[in-house]
Amino acid sequence: MNNLFGIIPPPxxxxxxxxxxxxxxx
Known part of the structure; x- marks a missing residue:
């Protein structure tokens, strides 16, 4: 899950x- 959120922009x-x-x- 950390990896998935890692590629998502801050906003x-x-x-x-x-x-x-x-x-x-x-």
């Missing part, structure tokens, strides 16, 4: 992080 990583956090919170 996209931020959105993905928030999106994933939202699911985890739910």
């Amino acid at each position: 996209i990583y931020n959105i993905s992080s928030i999106y994933f956090f939202s699911i985890t919170k739910n």
Whole structure:
């Protein structure tokens, strides 16, 4: 997973992080 996020640009990583956090919170 670290590798996958490593190739994703910072902006996209931020959105993905928030999106994933939202699911985890739910």
